[in-house]
Amino acid sequence: MKITGLIVTILVGGLLIYAAADFPAWSDPNSPASTYLSPHFIEKTMEETSVPNIVTAVLADYRSFDTMFETTVIFSAGVAVFILLRTFRRKEPEARHYRHVLTGVTMRIKEGKLPPSDDFERIDTLWTPPDLIIKTVCRLLIPFIQIFGLYVIAHGHHSPGGGFQGGVILGASIIVLAISHNLRTVVKRMSEKLDAVLCAVGVLIYAGTGALCLLLGLNFMDYSALASVLFVDPIMARSHGILIVEIGVGIAVMCTMVWIYSNVSSRGRYEQGL
Amino acid sequence: MSHNYPALIVVVPLLSALVISVAGWVNKRLCFPIAFAALAVAAYSSVGLLFRVLDEGVIVYKLGGWDPPMGIAYYVDHLNGLVLTVVSVVALLNLIASKKSIEEEFPEKTGPFYTLYILMVTGLLGIVVTGDAFNLYVLLEIAALTGYGLLAMGEERAPLASLNYLYMGTIGACFYLLGVGYLYIVTGSLNMVDIAGILPSLYQSKAVLAAFIICMVGVWLKMAFFPLHAWLPNAYTYAPSAASSLIAPLVTKVMIYVMIRLILTVFTPEFSFNVLAVSDAIVWLAVIAVVMGAILALAERNNLKKMLTYIIVAEVGYMVGGAWLGNRTGMTGAILHIVNDALMTLCVFLVVGNIVYKVKGAGFDDLKGLFRKMPFTMGAFVVGAISMIGVPPTCGFFSKWYLISGAIQAGHYGFMVALLFSSLVNVVLFFRVFEICYYEPFSDHHGHGHDHHPEPMDEAPLSMLVPLYVVGAILVLVGLYTGDIVDQIIQFAIPKGLV
Amino acid sequence: MSDLISIIVANYNYWIYITLMMIGLYAMIAKNNLVKKIVGMNIFQTAIILFYVSIGVKKGATIPILQHGHGHGAHTVVHAVDYVNPLPHVLMLTAIVVGVATLGVALALAIRVYDRYNTLEEDELLAQIREK
Incomplete structure (x- = not known):
């Protein structure tokens, strides 16, 4: 695979370098891209869209x-x-873990039961503080x-x-x-x-x-x-x-x-x- | 409202995909009716649009009200009017046929599945209708991303196959984007018609040549043209049947459309066939693609679906070769084959979908005795198969006829031989399948030969059979009306300069 | 000779983009690890973004946001030479978004592959598939 990759890469690179020779010079204000559509956008945007x-x-x-x-x-x-x-x-685990928010005490409660008060939040087994x-x-x-x-x-x-x-x-x-x-x-x-x-x-x-x-x-x-x-x-x-x-x-x-x-x-x- | 058809074709499916996505969280039963309505509107508008194009010629729709080179415009001519109709009809029929299997396979994810399905159709329709080179890239990516998601929902190997598709698809789309950039740097425009107007003075530029090569390679990667086909068989084989029977008929065909659009509109036939002396070489590549696709299909002896994916690789070779023959007959054959192949592929993949729905597998072992078990499904399979082989009066015969006459006219006998070879291989392939489906139970090797009871008939539900038979009927109808389609539509889709 | 060198130096943006692109393409084809391929894909897309943005550059011009758009001096004449070409920037905003979206889907697929095979090395994946 390495050799195929190398050959393909070099072919593509060669083609791109070959083509880049015909590009207009970089940052040339007279390149086709800068003279065809963009002047219209730059000069007319304000009056056409007010932005x-x-x-x-x-x-x-x-x-x-x-x-x-x-x-x-x-x-x-x-x-x-x-x-x-x-x-x-996913199959619910048999026991859930709850943590008391204020003290940080963690409890393991069997399925179907609820934590003793509302101050508990549910956490996962992988939970780290x-x-x-x-x-x-x-x-x-x-x-x-x-x-x-x-x-x-x-x-x-x-x-x-x-x-x-x-x-x-x-x-x-x-x-x-x-x-x-x-x-x-x-x-x-x-x-x-x-x-x-x-x-x-x-x-x-x-x-x-x-x-x-x-x-x-x-x-x-x-x-x-x-x-x-x-x-x-x-x-x-x-x-x-x-x-x-x-x-x-x-x-x-x-x-x-x-x-x-x-x-x-x-x-x-x-x-x-x- | 009829002047808004070009926008409606894309916008209605898009809006409904969003509504389906919300509806999926509220009530799953709403999803299918919305999806159905959206595709019905799209199909209705594309048929309406095709008739308007026949009456009035090219229709230009300016999005945002901006004039073309500034804003984005839709150009609908005979070529994409025809392809739009095919795409929307195929997507609609497949949606109806796949309802049961989608709801059975993804009970919890029907909403997102329909969302991706409709978004994919939006992307494909957009690719076909747009007249802006960059807009095409964005829509290409929508069709691709939704496709990766849909294909990966299948069996266990599906995510890996889909990831490989993603790598290749991304390279392909990026190459296309780079090619558009090269055209932009020398012309300063992104509008296809506008680019075509500026290019003639730049035919000798190396950048235009590079743009052409890069765009073509990108599009070939996306359509799985032979040496670049490696992603296709696995991705389609392991996909869920609802996804594969949407993607297999449409994606490769839409990419062929993009290639023909690039040849005919952007680079113009003058540049593609006369200035560049590459058409002969590309036809030879297509010959290799056809032959290799046929051989690979012949070598596949385990899975019906995988065998069909290799036939797709060969069919891509047909159309690329036909388009590059450089004459009117060959191009007619290629465009006609886009229509026919989309319908034929839909037909056989729907059959595979029915088989998978009932038998839970599409391996050759699962096919035994199917003619007795699912006679109606197999009846439709016979129609699809003889169309793929190319027997009149089914449509497959007529596009092959045009392709072969184009090859003779161009003096390219290699391509003609490859087409005939691939047709013969198709005969072998499909009759091998028929044999398994018809005779296998008698050559029973499980030991209880004589007291073997033929399995009772266990046919797929009506909602899957009716669309299948509609496709079968269309295959014959398109075959019978081939002359009209060519004279009224395709004739005008090819520029007059091409003889 | 000095001509050639000055051309090469003047167009350095293009050479950098080609190099980046080759690196990305090589990684996508030759690397064995699926996540490294995804990294290569991102480099590849970034190279194209660099190419497009290079098209838009104009010597002596500033960003395409009009000064004094509203209020004082709102009616001063705008000269196209003073601002860089806005179109490539717009196009690349789209390409960046597409790149992010592709990355998200690619990572999700890689997670699915890892869940199934417990590896992301391509040769090990192929070995596991062949075993069956």
């Missing part, structure tokens, strides 16, 4: 159809990981991470950012919680069902916005149709339309990240993972 961040405008308006499927790709991956790994109806410093620092940081994530989504029109970046930051804040505490802590705050439904809802917000434009009489994803619903002029409607779909993207990406992480880290058992 100063050209990348956001091209992403969520000119090529919004690509981006819709990009969100769908993430969603498909979430569903695929779920269907591959999630195991239901989270480190106090890591736990505290993460608790302090998570709210700020989440506010930053919301800022990145909302401010995508004016600065680098947008739904994907903000969604990943929000997802990371929840994954940090799962790593510093455990998966049960996360599931208690955000159940698996909620997570899975929100993934679909996020993409649905995106595709639904497009379909709404279609129902309002213009082409699919033509946000200027939203002008009559949002009571703004068609140009501003494009800007608002971009914000709506970015929010959808943010929700979808955040939830899918958490969904994939939970399934992969616990091998689909939704227990203490890693």
